[in-house]
Amino acid sequence: MQQKLFIDGQWHFPVQGGVFPVVNPATEEVIHQAPAGTAADIDLAVSAARRAFDTGPWPRMSGRERAGYLRAMAERITQRKEELARLEVLDNGKPLPEAIWDIEDTAGCFSFYANLAEELDERPEEAVALADARFTSKVLREPVGVAGAIIPWNYPLLMASWKVAPALAAGCTMILKPSELTPLTALELGVIAEEVGLPAGVLNIVTGLGGDAGQPLSEHSGVDKLAFTGSVPTGAKIMAAAARDIKNVSLELGGKSPFLVFADSDIEKAVEWIMFGIFWNQGQVCSATSRILVEETLYPALMQRLIQEAAKIRIGDGLDEATLLGPLVSSGQYQKIIAMIEQAREHGATVAYGGKRPEQHQIGYFLEPTILTDMAEDSIIWREEVFGPVVCVKTFRDEADAIRMANDSRFGLAAAVMSADEARCERVARALRAGIVWINCSQPTFTEAPWGGYKQSGIGRELGKWGLDNYLEVKQVTTFDQRERWGWYIK
Numbered sequence: 001m002q003q004k005l006f007i008d009g010q011w012h013f014p015v016q017g018g019v020f021p022v023v024n025p026a027t028e029e030v031i032h033q034a035p036a037g038t039a040a041d042i043d044l045a046v047s048a049a050r051r052a053f054d055t056g057p058w059p060r061m062s063g064r065e066r067a068g069y070l071r072a073m074a075e076r077i078t079q080r081k082e083e084l085a086r087l088e089v090l091d092n093g094k095p096l097p098e099a100i101w102d103i104e105d106t107a108g109c110f111s112f113y114a115n116l117a118e119e120l121d122e123r124p125e126e127a128v129a130l131a132d133a134r135f136t137s138k139v140l141r142e143p144v145g146v147a148g149a150i151i152p153w154n155y156p157l158l159m160a161s162w163k164v165a166p167a168l169a170a171g172c173t174m175i176l177k178p179s180e181l182t183p184l185t186a187l188e189l190g191v192i193a194e195e196v197g198l199p200a201g202v203l204n205i206v207t208g209l210g211g212d213a214g215q216p217l218s219e220h221s222g223v224d225k226l227a228f229t230g231s232v233p234t235g236a237k238i239m240a241a242a243a244r245d246i247k248n249v250s251l252e253l254g255g256k257s258p259f260l261v262f263a264d265s266d267i268e269k270a271v272e273w274i275m276f277g278i279f280w281n282q283g284q285v286c287s288a289t290s291r292i293l294v295e296e297t298l299y300p301a302l303m304q305r306l307i308q309e310a311a312k313i314r315i316g317d318g319l320d321e322a323t324l325l326g327p328l329v330s331s332g333q334y335q336k337i338i339a340m341i342e343q344a345r346e347h348g349a350t351v352a353y354g355g356k357r358p359e360q361h362q363i364g365y366f367l368e369p370t371i372l373t374d375m376a377e378d379s380i381i382w383r384e385e386v387f388g389p390v391v392c393v394k395t396f397r398d399e400a401d402a403i404r405m406a407n408d409s410r411f412g413l414a415a416a417v418m419s420a421d422e423a424r425c426e427r428v429a430r431a432l433r434a435g436i437v438w439i440n441c442s443q444p445t446f447t448e449a450p451w452g453g454y455k456q457s458g459i460g461r462e463l464g465k466w467g468l469d470n471y472l473e474v475k476q477v478t479t480f481d482q483r484e485r486w487g488w489y490i491k
Helices: 039-054 063-079 081-092 096-122 156-170 184-195 210-219 232-243 267-283 299-310 331-346 399-407 422-431 464-469
Strands: 005-007 010-012 019-024 029-035 125-128 135-143 146-150 173-177 203-205 225-229 248-252 258-261 291-295 350-353 370-373 390-396 414-418 436-439 472-480
Touching: 005 039, 005 184, 019 081, 029 081, 029 184, 039 146, 039 173, 039 203, 039 210, 063 081, 063 096, 063 156, 063 184, 081 096, 081 156, 081 184, 096 156, 096 464, 146 156, 146 210, 156 173, 156 184, 156 225, 156 464, 173 210, 184 203, 210 225, 210 232, 225 232, 232 248, 258 267, 258 399, 267 299, 267 390, 267 414, 291 299, 291 399, 299 350, 299 370, 299 390, 331 350, 331 370, 331 390, 390 399, 399 422, 414 422, 422 436
Parallel strands: 146 173, 146 225, 173 203, 225 248, 258 291, 258 414, 291 390, 370 390, 414 436
Antiparallel strands: 005 010, 005 203, 019 029, 125 135, 135 472, 350 370
């Protein structure tokens, strides 16, 4: 486990020499003292990234050359898959199979953007047809510059790759600030960058607390672009900080995603996707389908099966191969969710299953899979993001009622619809105000497809070609044919 920050291609102790504890959420034990970067370290990292962009080779390389580094990073991530996955389990708590899946996706993300980097060479410019034949015009796409990335704790290395891989593919340089709850694998990404010979200053990694490192990064005048994944309140602060210098910003924020289940759905398939959509990664997923809307006639049978299957979920340490539901990431997250469940209960909601610490796990931040019913549409538990294994279930009368309830939210990240009627699924998918809609499933995420939301769920899109566009500027270059006359004042 690294004890230094990765800045300008070298490992440095923080300027102020501070550390902060990293806690295993399954045991509540401190497993590491991570380097605590501050504004002084952010200054050094931004300066390094600035030099690397303004005078270094990285943005001047061909896309094919940059792709070589990205593929080497993907290969090294794959080689260290088991080790990196175990680090994710230690500081995040998720089950090991899920962590391995995440690391495989991380390597795939670097490989995908290596391919897109090469495509930049294949289409370096685009001709633009003009109405005046005396002019010719073309469009170039160039790297934005120095990018700052602030990532969350729910998918530590995978979320880093969603920003680092496209930024580097585009020719940008970057400062990566991981969550203080889960800094371990981000620092290992610095080791990998060093091993593959990434030029100094191209990728800089500064761990630290949000106020000490994240805020100085978001406010730094030397940063051209900010990318953030996390909560709406923090995203609003980052957006306000970026406004001072009119920085380019992309934000992937919270969600309260609905899952509409119509009466003609297969109950067994519906239950399986409902559980995956809310209990995968302990429900600590921005797109988690945490609002289940069930057609009235199906509700009794579906609820019975959902409770039966939730009771079978094995809760435990993520390193136990039988575990399906690990601990929440931190004491703070655990206390917040317990308080939300109790508040919901006090305001009339029924806890149909779960809602408390499992009896066999008195140490660690464990919470039973929780199913709530009977909450009002204006209740906090129905409207606000819980970010834990807590699902709310309500009924709807008909299609129009379901769409109204689903869209009645300040969020719009994702939604899902299940029905045997394909035409209805397509119709409802178009009516849902969300950036991602799943039909007859929930949560599948592919590097090739755009990711992002409507309303307060964010700005911009990550992944796919859209993720690369986040880190590219569009430049118009227009030329006048000197054989022609302009004739404004010279006749």
